[in-house]
Amino acid sequence: MTIYIIDGNSYIHRAYHAIQNLTTSKGEQVNAVFGFTKMLLKILRTYKPDYIAVCMDYPAPTFRHKEFSEYKAHRKKTAEELKNQFPLVKKIISAFNIKIFEKEGYEADDLIATLSEKVKNKGIDVVIVTSDKDAFQLVDKNVKVLNEPKNILYDKEEVVKKLGVGPENVVDYLALAGDSSDNVPGIPGIGEKTAAKLISEFGNLENIFTNIPKIKGKLGTLITEHSDSAVLSKKLVTLVKDTPDPTGEMELEQLKIKEPDNEKLLNILKQLEFYSLIKLLVKEEKAELSDFQIANNDEQIKNIFNIIKDSDKLSFFISPVGIALQPEKNKAFYVPLSEVTEELTLIYHKQTKTVPASEIFGHLKPIFENNKILKITHGAKNQFTVLEKYGILIPENIFDTEIASYLLNPSGKNHSLSDISIEHLGIKIDTYEGNYENLEISEAKNIFCKKTDVMIKSYEILQEKLHSLKLLSLFNDIEMPLTKVLYKMEDAGIKIDxxxxxxxxxxxxxxxxxxxxxxxxxxxxxxxxxxxxxxxxxxxxxxxxxxxxxxxxxxxxxxxxxxxxxxxxxxxxxxxxxxxxxxxxxx
Incomplete structure (x- = not known):
């Protein structure tokens, strides 16, 4: 059993400086949140811990500042763009159902040390996720330190390889060499190699002081003159292993890995426009959630069109092997086609009863030309090509989910149905890149009916968002009519000599x-x-x-x-x- 304890501040700062200029469409800077969330997902998915916790600095001076007023004083004031991202990171951690530890007067490192001590005594192996070398003092047979960006797991041997001293002497090493990142002074003139050499020869700081007479020349003088600085430095870098529990008596059960609050998490990720991360989190919708039926005989076909003619909307998707039609949410029909023309290749489903394309499009003509029925599709221009081949006029009353998605997020890279489904419905759908000829009819039904299902379910959401952003008039009066004009232009082409x-x-x-x-x-x-x-x-x-x-x-x-x-x-x-x-x- 293993617990991963994450140094929250360390990774928030690292992400902020590593990822440049990441903002939402509203101009909100979110680079630190994105980097931290990506790291957290990697920890959860790659290492699969049994327990997890995040420790964070409390935004107030600690006991170390009281001991040494210059502690971390050289650091620049936290930028507002970074400061504003801390609450967002905490929201994400909370949505993952991960416990956050912070305590006034102490640093995240102290809470990590306390937590490590508590859980290892219960037989749990500890991995501390941080890039801070202070944590090396905690390493033992049960505790390791993971530098996640560099993918290095520090055990005792790795610490010796890195610093030249073992975990038990890390505080002595830092007391001598200092730590510039925290403005810990150490002894001026003693660097990392000299510190490691002294510890190798004499052991800890106290033994070095005892043996000052044996240390000749300038080095001995430096240690004598700055012994107080070394003692103070050791106190500053020594982590507290018995901080008061910030939430009362900690129970290990609270730290057990739990399923995230998906609704809460997806809402936050959508707000931050982290669509690439949403794709990693959403689960595929089960086909049985919606009723997808195959229609390939006269009675079924008649039933479909009786339903459609009484509907006020219809989502549709025409593929080379069949057509999916959906007049209402959660109920779609797939009609396998069986006609090949010079202009459009429609591939037969093997050993399946199919319906002549001319027959289906003959039924569809009055429906598509009925302006009282709203037609919903994705990539309307491609669909127009097929409709016109079968003598159907381009529908007047039509809604293109692709164009709606683009208007809502013009800077977004992807506006596929899969992306729309993830962003607006929180559902991942199958994407099929292969040859349609290889599809079994049941596979084709699920793939194409899921498309119409996403179209009809996302329509109201997209419509409402367009309205709230005052883009509905632009969509209805300019974009959709322009789509038809562009189709006509592309279809007509130009004459050349x-x-x-x-x-x-x-x-x-x-x-x-x-x-x-x-x-x-x-x-x-x-x-x-x-x-x-x-x-x-x-x-x-x-x-x-x-x-x-x-x-x-x-x-x-x-x-x-x-x-x-x-x-x-x-x-x-x-x-x-x-x-x-x-x-x-x-x-």
């Missing part, structure tokens, strides 16, 4: 051949003009031109660099012309 463009391409080829000969002649050899590495060799090594900009792979030969070089040399000028014509030809 093929003969003229063939002639133009030949002219470009001729010009490129001429320039190529001039380039090779000027360079004095043939080389791959399109290779930045070979071009750099010619320009900078062979011709001796002065490099302008260095990149990872050598010296840059980009347009900006060649333009500068062209002011004093002919070859870069010709290469720029070659690139321009080459780009025109490829266009």
């Amino acid at each position: 093929e003969t003229y463009f063939k002639k133009l391409s030949d002219e470009f080829n001729g010009e490129l051949n001429k320039l190529e000969k001039i380039i090779f002649s000027t360079a004095g050899e043939q080389f791959n003009i399109n290779s930045p590495k070979q071009l750099a060799r010619i320009l900078f090594d062979k011709m001796g031109l002065t490099p302008v900009k260095k990149i990872k792979t050598g010296f840059s030969t980009g347009e900006e660099v060649l333009t500068i070089l062209a002011e004093t040399s002919e070859l870069p000028k010709i290469i720029l012309e070659y690139r321009e014509i080459s780009k025109l030809k490829s266009t």
Whole structure:
């Protein structure tokens, strides 16, 4: 059985400095929260502890500040952007159902020491998650220190390898060498190597004082003159193992790993826009939560359209192998199709009774052209292509979840149905990247009906959010009509004079051949003009031109660099012309 005790402040500060410029769409800085949450998830998933706790500094001076007014005094005042993130981190820890320990007058390190002492005496192995070397003094056969970013687990041997002294002498080592991160003075003039050497020779600090007469020269003088500083430093770095329990008598059962409060956690992560972390947390919705039915005979088809014609909305998704239709929440129908046309390839489900596509779309025509029924889909332009092939007019009353998602978060990278489901419904759905031909009909039913299920369930949420942000008019009056216009433009394409463009391409080829000969002649050899590495060799090594900009792979030969070089040399000028014509030809 193992407990992981996390030094909260250590990792919040580390995340704040490691991750730059992470803000929400509202401009709220959340880099420290994101980094800490990611680390916490990694601890839970990778190491699977039996128990867990987070210890944090109380935002007030400690007994160490009373002992030494300069303790940590060199540190800059905590930035407001970081200070504002501490309550958010605590909310996330709480949502994970993890206990937080903090106590006025003490540091997180003291609480870690106290907690370690208590639980190891109950036969529990301890892993302290921190990057603070103070914690090395706690290491023994039952206690280890994990530096999570570097993935180093410190036991006794690793501590010796790191500092040159064992855990039992870490406080003596820091008393001599000091600790600049906490402004612990130590003895001026004694560094880490000298401290380790003295401890190796004499043992602890007290024995070093006893043997000062044996320590010759300047070193002995330093120890004599600054012994008070060393004693104070040892007191400052020694962790307290019996702090008063901040919440009363601690019961080990309180620290047992529990299921997180998913609703609370997902709400916080959505608020912070941590969608990549949400994907790791949400669970797949069970297919049985919604009623997905296959319809592939006349009676079933008739039943579907009787339901649809009396509905006020319909979510739909047309795939190459079938169509999913959903007139209400939690009830969707999948119709396997069986027609192949020149314009649209519809693949048969093997050994399954299917319905001719022309028959289904014939039933759908009056429904899709009925403006009283709202049509909900995702990626409307792709769906329009199929509808028009079967003579169905583009629906007037339509809601595209993809466009709605984009309007709500234009800076977001992903607006897939899977992302919408996670962000707005808190549900993970299957994504299928393979060949539809390989799908069994039951698999196709679940995959495509889940899509329509997400569409119809997210519609009201997206609609309400658009309304609250005053974006509904933009969506209805501009974006959706524009989608239809763009589809028409893409479908119509543009006419080109093929003969003229063939002639133009030949002219470009001729010009490129001429320039190529001039380039090779000027360079004095043939080389791959399109290779930045070979071009750099010619320009900078062979011709001796002065490099302008260095990149990872050598010296840059980009347009900006060649333009500068062209002011004093002919070859870069010709290469720029070659690139321009080459780009025109490829266009």
